Each structure stands twice: as structure tokens, then as C-alpha cells.
Amino acid sequence: MSETWTTTSIPDQHGRVAVVTGANTGLGYETAKALAERGASVVLAVRDVKKGEQAAARMTGDVTVQALDLSSLESVRAAAEALRSRLDRIDLLINNAGVMYTPKQTTRDGFEMQLGTNHLGHFALTGLLLDLMLPVPGSRVVTVSSTGHRIRAAIHFEDLQWERSYSRVGAYGQSKLANLMFTYELQRRLTPHGTTVAVAAHPGMSSTELARNTPAALRLPLTWLAPLITQTPAMGALPTLRAATDPAVLGGQYYGPGGRHEVKGHPRVVTSSPESYEVAVQQRLWAVSEDLAGVTFPVVQPTRSPSPGSAQAGV
Template sequence: MSDKWTELDVPQQRGRVAVVTGANTGLGFETARVLAEHGASVVLAVRDVEKGKQAADRIVAQAPGADLAIQRLDLTSLDSVRAAAAELRSSYPKIDLLINNAGIMTPPKRTTRDGFELQFGVNHLGHFALAGLLLDLMLPVPGSRVVTVSSMAHRVRAGIRFDDLQSERSYDRVAAYGQSKLANLLFTYELQRRVAPLGGTIAVAAHPGVAATELVRNLPGPVRLVLPAVMPLFTQGPAMGALPTLRAATDPAVLGGQYYGPDGWRENRGHPRVVASSKQSHDEAVQRRLWAVSEQLTGVRFPLED
């Protein structure tokens, strides 16, 4: 295997079931495509079923015979998360890969149907609940993995604002996005600590660098105007951006609790390798506190010892 890991290095995935959230576009689509091309049974977990079907058609056009299914999943609604988990449980006796990929980036202030700040609710709480509801289908499966997509933006100065988690007192869209991505890492590390004694499932995180995807649609106008000129210098396309996720999900050498990102300048772009996350993401007290708060807010308890 080359030091420059690519999708050609993905091992055979036949017999594995992979659930990919946000799989109709961007990083999620590329992740689902590569897994399907390598033989996995891939569930495209998407908010818009029609867009999911269109994405599936595009994958089949590139990988005839791909084993694909569409699952409606609206991460802005815990009722939808519970319904999706119930449907998946009735359809699959086991899950090998859960890839928490879907995300919202820097929108104007809005809330989920359950009243959570939109980015924290979708990027963290929705995925936390989904993982908790599906984990017992993964724990008995050797080599199963929960892979959560974070971001370089997790290095937010304020950390997790437990005194204003839902940005009710003040809302800074960039800070709120960073908080949600920090939460992704805190969740990954705490989940790994809890599953480690069981020896089957591992939890891993990844970030895409600066990937040119639909997430940039909510960036401020002046930033969007200059993006076309600077993007080739500092960004990469979704296919490259998905490589850290794919490596975290499939490389046999991956260890639980690792974090994968691009190997280029400032991790903006490049091939996937193990990278470091912020000091605050490794704070075990914060990990435990966020876990407890997340259980309380979602009403989902994991089938694990504390």
C-alpha cells in the first residue's frame, strides 16, 4: 500500500452493511459510492428520499449491480431518527459501518423540531441518538466501526458552551458550527472508551480538510465571491475529501479513537493520515459531561456500561 492512500486501497467490502447519513450529495455520496463499488451493502440515509433515489441511480451507473437501499432519515427530528432506526433494525440483522456524515454548516439561526440549535441538533445530537439506537446491531460484529465526520473547525475557542448549548442567549453561526464539530470528537473518544472493553466495535473520527461541497452555501457573501479564485489552492473535491472517512471506515490498520484527515498543508487537502485534534477534545471530564447531557436531551441511552 502506498503512503498516498486512495480509494483503490479500500479492501473488499462484500458482506458488510454500511449506513451512510447524508449520502445523496458531497462527501456522503462519494463515501457511499466507493463502499458500494467495493461490494458493501450500502444504506443511503437521507432526508429527501427522491434525492436519495437519484444518488443511488448515479452510483449504479458507475457500479452496475451495486447493492443499495434508501432510508429516510431527518436528523432535525428525533422522532424521525427513532423511526429510521426501527426500520433499519427490522431490515438488517447486523450493521458493520455507521458513518455519521450528514452535516449543516453556518446557517442563520434556526432550531430543530425538538428545539435544539440546528447545527448542534443535526451534527451531534441526531447522530448521537442514531448511534445509540443502532449500536447493539454492531457490538457483536467483529471489525464494526462508528465513523463520525468532524472538522478542523472543532478548534473553537469557547469549547462546549454548557451554559448556552442551544445558543439561546447569543448566536454566532461559526462558533456554533465549531461547537457541533468539537462535540463529534468528544462523542467519538467517549464512545471508544466505552466500547473498548468489549473488543468488537471501534469508534473513529475523520475530517475532509477544506472540501468544496454544498456546505459552503451558508458562508457569508463576500467569502463565497472569492471562493472560485482561491478554492483550487486550498480546497479539494468531494472524492478526495471523502478519503479520510473511507480510510477510517475500511483500513484494517485503523485503531479505535484515531482521527484521520488530509496530509497536506494545514490539513486543507491531500491524502488521509492520522492527525491530531485539539487538547480540549481529549478532556475526559468534558467528554463524560457531554455524553450525559446528550443522553438527557435525546432520551437515548447506549447499551453500554458508563
């Protein structure tokens, strides 16, 4: 694979439909913009419709807006219903939106905010839209994780919602680990269908609004180091774009920046933490997520469990 993959490497996307969450700013905006410029019909699924419309106006191509608040399962269901009423297929579902290092708070459904938004909201949305993807050859679910998934690398089933004690950094790490485990288990369940694949990506260290809740103790050092360790949102979006469009991508792969420590650089296949590959934990998280989100996927657990990245190439 080329180590200098850029937006010019994106194949023609005419005829493809892409839904990108959190696409009014940052990584989501750059992802949606690049896909639209290559010909895809792009839906910006965003919490603030006005900001989404302003973002769409700055893009070229076929770009529309859909209201979506991932911190509310009611909103997720309403958005899925609206998308189903207007679309007859989805080629790309890009689960990009997220929150990071938020103070202790819960979603409208009572879930810890970072787990509820970053994982459970996207889990529910994917499950509700997946039957629009399964008949589409080459369709992909791309979920954006983070190097932060290595922080306290565990799913804390004994206190999943951080009710006993709260660490904003630890809760973020759990939510991003959940993103990866969701991807790997989803790919395992998609393999028998032979059409849709699940892929993950992370942006490295990118300068976006996502870091606005960074704890004060970390904020000043990061400000000093930012010129050395961060990259633009456009560069940070490249791993997601490669995961979504490179014909050589395999289901279950994980893409990130190719530079030192994966903080910046052109996208390539990377590996996640050892904990993220624990199949039993993936499957337990899936069962818990179905129960919490109230969503059952139109795919079932296979009798055999192929390892991530071993499934099939995208089209």
C-alpha cells in the same frame, strides 16, 4: 501507513453492511459510492428520499435508501426502527450528514440547528443502532468532524443552544467539537466489548454544498482561494473511507488530509485540538446528550479511561 491511500486501497467489502448518513450528495455520496463499488451493501440514510433514490441509481452495487431527518428525533427513531426491521447487522455506521453556518434556527425538538443535526441526531442514531454492531467483529462507527472544531474550541454548557447570542461560525465549531468528543468517549465505552470501534475523520477543505450558508464576509475570499485550498468531494471522502476500511485503524483515531494545514491531500492520522481530549468535558457532554436525545447506549462508562487511539485495531 501509506501516504498515498486511495479508493484502490479499500479492502474487499463483500458481506459488510454500511449505513451512510447524508449520502445523496457530496462527501456522503462519494463515501457510499466507493463502499458499494467494493462490494458492501450500502444504505443511503437521507432526508430527501427522492434525491437519495436518484443518487442510488448512479451507483453500482447493492444500494438502498432510508428516510432520515437528523433534525428530528422522531425521524431518527423511525429510521432506526426501520433499519432494525430490515438489517440483522451493521458493520459500518458512517455519521456523515451535517449542516454548516446556518442562520439562527432550531430543530423540531428545539435544539440549535447545527448542534441538533450534526451531533445530537447522530448521537441518537448511533445509540439506537449500536446493538446491531456490538456482535459484529470489526464493526466501526465513523463520525465526520471538521477543522472547524477548533473555532471557539469549547462546549458552551452555559448556553449550549446559543439562546443568549448566536454565532453561526461558533455554533458550527461547537457541533464539530462535539462530534470528536462523542467519538472519543464512545471509544472509551466500547473498549471493554472488544468488537466495535469508534473513529473520526475530517475532509479538509472540500468543494461541496455544505458551504452554501458561508457568511458573505467569508464567501468572496474563499471563492478566490478555492482553487488553491480546496479538493474534490472524492478526495475529501478519503479520510472517512480510510477510517472505515483500513485494517490498521485503531479505535479513537482521527483521520484527515495529509497536506499542509490538513486542507487537502491523501488521508493520514491527525490530531484534534487539545480541548477535544478533555475527558471530563467528554463525559459531561455525553450525559447531557443522553438527556437531550432521550437515548441510553448499551455500553457503560468504564472505571478506567484509556486515551483516544490506544484501544484496538479494526478488523
